[in-house]
Amino acid sequence: MIEVIKGNIIKEVHLINNRKIGMLFTVLNSFLLFFALYMLFNNIVQANDNARSTFIISYVFWYFSLSVITDPGWVIVNESSRGTIEQWWLSPYPFWGILLSKIIAGNLVNSLRTIMLLVLIMITTRPDILFNLQTIIILFIAVVGMYGVGFILAGFSIMYKRIQDIIPILQYILLATISLPANNHVFFTLIPIYSSSVLLKKSIIGKHIAFFEYGLFTISSVLVFILGVLFFICCEKNVRKKGNLSKV
Numbered sequence: 001m002i003e004v005i006k007g008n009i010i011k012e013v014h015l016i017n018n019r020k021i022g023m024l025f026t027v028l029n030s031f032l033l034f035f036a037l038y039m040l041f042n043n044i045v046q047a048n049d050n051a052r053s054t055f056i057i058s059y060v061f062w063y064f065s066l067s068v069i070t071d072p073g074w075v076i077v078n079e080s081s082r083g084t085i086e087q088w089w090l091s092p093y094p095f096w097g098i099l100l101s102k103i104i105a106g107n108l109v110n111s112l113r114t115i116m117l118l119v120l121i122m123i124t125t126r127p128d129i130l131f132n133l134q135t136i137i138i139l140f141i142a143v144v145g146m147y148g149v150g151f152i153l154a155g156f157s158i159m160y161k162r163i164q165d166i167i168p169i170l171q172y173i174l175l176a177t178i179s180l181p182a183n184n185h186v187f188f189t190l191i192p193i194y195s196s197s198v199l200l201k202k203s204i205i206g207k208h209i210a211f212f213e214y215g216l217f218t219i220s221s222v223l224v225f226i227l228g229v230l231f232f233i234c235c236e237k238n239v240r241k242k243g244n245l246s247k248v
Contacts, residue, residue, distance in 0.1 A: 023109075027116045034059050034121060050205045053127045057204050060118050061197055062178050066171050067110040068146040072103050072154035073166070080158075095236050096229050099154060103147065129204045138199045138217075145192025145221030148228030155228075155235035192221040 034056075041055055076099070079085035088098050122129070153166065178197040195217045202209050 023113060023116075027113055027120070030063055030113075030117050031120045034117070035124070038125065052125070053129050053204055054201050056121055056125065056127050057129065057200055058178050058197065060114060060121065061200060062171075062175050063117060064110060064114040065142070065146055065178070065193060066174055067113070068103075068107065068143060069150045069174070070153065070167055070170070071106045071110065072099055072147075072150035073157040075099060075102050075106070076154050076157040096151070096232050099151070099232070100147070103150060107143070131204070134209070135200065135203045138196060138203055141218050141221050142192060142196030142200075145196065145224045148221070148224035148226070149193070151225075151228030151232040155232040158232070158235050158239050192217070192224050195220060 037059065038055065042052075076085070079088075088095055091098055093101075121127075153170075156166070174193065177191065177194050180194060180197075195213075199209055199213065199217060201207075
């Protein structure tokens with residue numbers, strides 16, 4: 001599996017080299033959207049430094065999470081349209097494992113775009129944001145939960161091949177979830193995207209994070225990942241029985 005991940009990372013590096021201009025325009029477009037929203041936010045709300053930092057981290061996290069979550073579905077749709085997805089069955093690795101290797105490699109592109117966007121935002125707004133090891137750990141755990149949601153979308157994609165119909169709704173649901181204020185209700189804390197957003201906001205403004213918050217966040221992210229993989233496996237088996245894996 002490590003060899004598969006390495007191979008996919010090499011492909012993604014070539015993709016970055018071949019599409020540098022396209023990536024720059026994508027980042028610029030996202031930055032202009034942020035700048036417009038940021039100016040609107042400052043004009044409407046009399047915000048302090050913490051509020052501005054929270055707004056910035058919410059936007060960047062939304063941008064990153066949307067890419068990570070939708071990537072598995074796009075991989076399925078693209079492989080199906082090229083007629084190469086059947087080759088996954090010939091591999092000695094499990095079907096879901098190959099998809100996981102591709103989305104891990106795809107994170108290289110997503111992370112690079114996000115870093116470029118964040119650098120532009122930091123240069124223009126000069127926010128008081130604290131990045132440390134705690135922030136990296138929270139992001140790592142958050143990505144695990146995002147992969148779970150991504151596998152669920154990939155399961156729908158492998159059956160219906162219509163992820164483009166889901167993304168417009170999904171991006172607003174994600175934005176609303178990330179923008180919600182902190183709430184200690186158990187229902188909210190069990191949602192990995194929400195929990196990761198809350199913990200990231202606490203981290204970047206230097207607030208204390210209790211150990212049990214880390215524990216609950218980690219457990220919910222791992223559970224969502226396992227449930228997502230199991231859902232994808234069920235969808236894959238269903239499609240294999242019907243024989244319509246590559247139909248777009």
